[in-house]
Amino acid sequence: MESTTPSTTPPLVSLRHVSKRFANGTLALQGMTLDIGEHDFISFLGPSGCGKSTALRLIAGLTRLSSGEMQWSGANTGKTQSDRDLGFVFQEPTLMPWAKVFDNVWLPLKLAGQSRDAAAPVVQQVLEMVGLSRFADVYPRELSGGMKMRVSIARALVTHPRLLLMDEPFAALDEMTRIKLNNDLLAIWREHRFSVVFVTHSVYESVYLSNRIVVMAARPGRVIDEIRIEEPYPRGEEFRTSSRYNAHCTAVSQSLHGALHGVDIDH
Numbered sequence: 001m002e003s004t005t006p007s008t009t010p011p012l013v014s015l016r017h018v019s020k021r022f023a024n025g026t027l028a029l030q031g032m033t034l035d036i037g038e039h040d041f042i043s044f045l046g047p048s049g050c051g052k053s054t055a056l057r058l059i060a061g062l063t064r065l066s067s068g069e070m071q072w073s074g075a076n077t078g079k080t081q082s083d084r085d086l087g088f089v090f091q092e093p094t095l096m097p098w099a100k101v102f103d104n105v106w107l108p109l110k111l112a113g114q115s116r117d118a119a120a121p122v123v124q125q126v127l128e129m130v131g132l133s134r135f136a137d138v139y140p141r142e143l144s145g146g147m148k149m150r151v152s153i154a155r156a157l158v159t160h161p162r163l164l165l166m167d168e169p170f171a172a173l174d175e176m177t178r179i180k181l182n183n184d185l186l187a188i189w190r191e192h193r194f195s196v197v198f199v200t201h202s203v204y205e206s207v208y209l210s211n212r213i214v215v216m217a218a219r220p221g222r223v224i225d226e227i228r229i230e231e232p233y234p235r236g237e238e239f240r241t242s243s244r245y246n247a248h249c250t251a252v253s254q255s256l257h258g259a260l261h262g263v264d265i266d267h
């Protein structure tokens with residue numbers, strides 16, 4: 001079994017006192033300080049409007065920070081902040097309806113100049129990873145919601161990023177599909193050892209998946225707590241039905257309750 005002990009290698013991404021104020025004056029995120037470590041599974045948990053998506057978009061470089069600093073570790077890759085090594089999964093699968101599954105997954109490599117033939121082995125490999133190797137030649141409309149989300153995950157992983165950012169990816173799915181995708185995501189994460197930042201409203205999902213939960217509060221959006229889930233992986237039904245899981249969920253719920261009432265937690 002693996003432990004969730006923090007690694008001693010430098011963080012993949014460091015945020016220091018990062019704030020974001022939009023042009024209309026909204027302070028969406030205030031003073032966020034966070035290190036995203038190699039092979040961390042971090043959830044951002046908090047009420048609507050607490051800046052979870054804004055934080056994710058800042059990390060992705062989709063929006064600019066207003067103040068503070070963010071640094072990507074280039075130690076092992078030679079990559080710089082302008083060359084972020086990440087994949088992004090949105091709540092909606094955002095697939096091209098006119099393109100087959102294969103072509104949807106190929107897209108990031110195509111944009112990087114790779115031909116269909118050259119990309120084929122890696123596209124097949126990621127489709128296999130998400131359990132869709134037999135569906136390369138079908139159109140998105142022929143797939144269930146869960147399968148579309150799998151395609152979206154495959155597309156995000158096709159470049160083998162070191163960081164996978166996921167913005168409420170399973171929120172629109174039914175409970176059974178969500179549990180299955182939680183399990184499959186954990187298995188892929190454990191095998192391929194990238195880091196994940198996962199936005200969710202669900203205490204249960206965050207406890208099941210993460211080794212670290214960042215609890216956020218709104219008005220202005222900010223971090224009020226970080227909770228470590230010191231439980232070994234793999235996690236399965238035994239963990240999901242255990243009293244330890246329940247105890248973690250209670251602790252995280254209490255922290256979230258503080259977030260809803262604007263209380264900063266100091267422990």
Ligand SMILES: Nc1ncnc2c1ncn2[C@@H]1O[C@H](COP(=O)(O)OP(=O)(O)OP(=O)(O)O)[C@@H](O)[C@H]1O
Nearest residue numbers: 022024026028047048049050051052053054055221
């Ligand atoms: N482009 C924008 N321009 C102005 N304000 C924005 C913009 N994007 C987000 N905001 C505001 O910033 C705050 C944080 O929004 P954000 O979407 O990051 O929150 P969230 O925690 O992800 O919410 P939810 O859980 O509802 O998705 C909210 O008050 C939101 O209205």
